[in-house]
Amino acid sequence: MKYCPHCGAEIADDVRFCPTCGKETVITVPVSTDPQFDAQDIADNRMLAMLGYLTCGILPMLGARNSAYAMHHTNQALWIFIGSLLCGLVCIIPILGWLVAAIGSLFLLVCEIIGIVRALKGSGAYLPFVKGLPTIIK
Ligand SMILES: [Zn+2]
Numbered sequence: 001m002k003y004c005p006h007c008g009a010e011i012a013d014d015v016r017f018c019p020t021c022g023k024e025t026v027i028t029v030p031v032s033t034d035p036q037f038d039a040q041d042i043a044d045n046r047m048l049a050m051l052g053y054l055t056c057g058i059l060p061m062l063g064a065r066n067s068a069y070a071m072h073h074t075n076q077a078l079w080i081f082i083g084s085l086l087c088g089l090v091c092i093i094p095i096l097g098w099l100v101a102a103i104g105s106l107f108l109l110v111c112e113i114i115g116i117v118r119a120l121k122g123s124g125a126y127l128p129f130v131k132g133l134p135t136i137i138k
Contacts, residue, residue, distance in 0.1 A: 034125045037069040042122040049073035050119040053112050056081045061137070071137055073119045076127050078136045080115070083108045083129075 002025070004011050009020035018025050045060070045067040052060040057074035064070035087104040090097040111127045118125055 034123075035068075035072060037072070037122075037124050039122075041067050041069045045070040046119055046122060050116050052077040053080070053115045053119065057137070069124065072124055073115060075136050076111075076115050076130045079127075079130050079133055080108050080112055083111075 001010055002013055003009065004018040004021060004023070004025055006018060006023040006025075007021040009018060011018055011020075011025055015025055017023065045064040046069070048060040048064040048067070049070040050073070052058075052070065052074045053076075055077075057077040060067070060070040060074045060077075083104065087101040087108070090104070091101045093100075107129075111129065115127055
């Protein structure tokens with residue numbers, strides 16, 4: 001037996017709508033779309049996950065290849081790396097390209113700092129531009 005969260009009436013466990021007040025008995029908690037990781041995985045690998053941002057993902061790929069948490073951050077570090085390559089590429093266009101590269105590099109630098117802080121905090125939240133991009137490394 002459980003109780004309706006709206007009117008408090010006693011209801012059967014498998015009932016989705018309360019027979020007394022007609023409201024839904026299952027309160028749906030909004031689920032975060034960001035990936036969740038094992039606490040042990042985070043504890044073991046957050047240092048390598050963080051260092052991935054400083055080494056284009058090389059250190060975590062060598063040291064924590066089996067860690068879903070480290071690979072999540074490595075993936076983001078690789079996208080930042082690709083972004084900085086693109087910034088370098090647009091530099092061949094005078095003035096406009098330099099401007100784009102300067103803004104892009106600044107943006108990537110901010111993303112990198114956010115990534116480092118999140119990697120250490122144990123957060124698997126996506127960086128603003130990485131969400132929706134393909135996963136490079138799993
Ligand atoms: Zn009810």
